Amino acid sequence: MKKTNYSYVGIALIILVFGIIFIPRIVDRIGQNDITRDESRSKNVSTSNTIKTGGEALSFIEINGEAKKVPAFSFVNQDGKLISNKDYEGKVYVLEFFFTTCPTICPRMSKNLVDIQDSFNGLENFGIASFTINPDNDTPEVLKAYAEQYGVTNPNWHFMTGDKDAIYDLANVGFNLYAAQDDEAAGGFEHSGNFALIDKNGFIRSRTDAFGNPKIYYKGIVSEVEKYDEDGAEQEITMLKEDIAKLLKE
Incomplete structure (x- = not known):
């Protein structure tokens, strides 16, 4: 051989x-x-769309060494019902400040929130909180029409109105999300275009940046379809969806 x-x-x-x-x-x-x-290391929440999760747990926003919690609030929603922070206990939710006659960023923010709503369709432990910064105009009836106009279906999406000072205090002090009446601004008001993400226990949560610092808020103006804003900054709706899914699994 x-x-x-x-x-x-x-x-x-x-x-x-x-x-x-x-x-x-x-x-x-x-x-x-x-x-x-498993084919993937990512775990998925049961939603109408497949949304990947995984990686490190979301960070808590700390102030003076303590995790920042949503301040207590109580306002009337689009159905005339009194809604407080306690109604969101046990739910993951996104929070924003807006007004119905806003001619600039609000329509884009609302469309992005509807997109997020539809991505988590049917989940009882997911909600959205929208606070008007123009309560003189935005009555429950006006807010109801606005919700219907944008196709709001989630029963845990409350459009809230009430005492103006209390709303502005919640925005500027409670969340450090800028809101102000400005007659020279388009629509007569200015406000942040960011969304806050809240976990089931009422804590503000976010992922961290490349340096390990919490991002704190998510850009709410640019859509997934648009991908980038006029300055080249990437959209964060995809990121927000991923982080919502992550908190829903906690």
């Missing part, structure tokens, strides 16, 4: 021995769930 044939026989024997010894062990480990057979 030629030398090369001996080599082939040797290789065949090694493969045979490997199969006899190791393959049964591998099969046994799979049967005992020692080897994971």
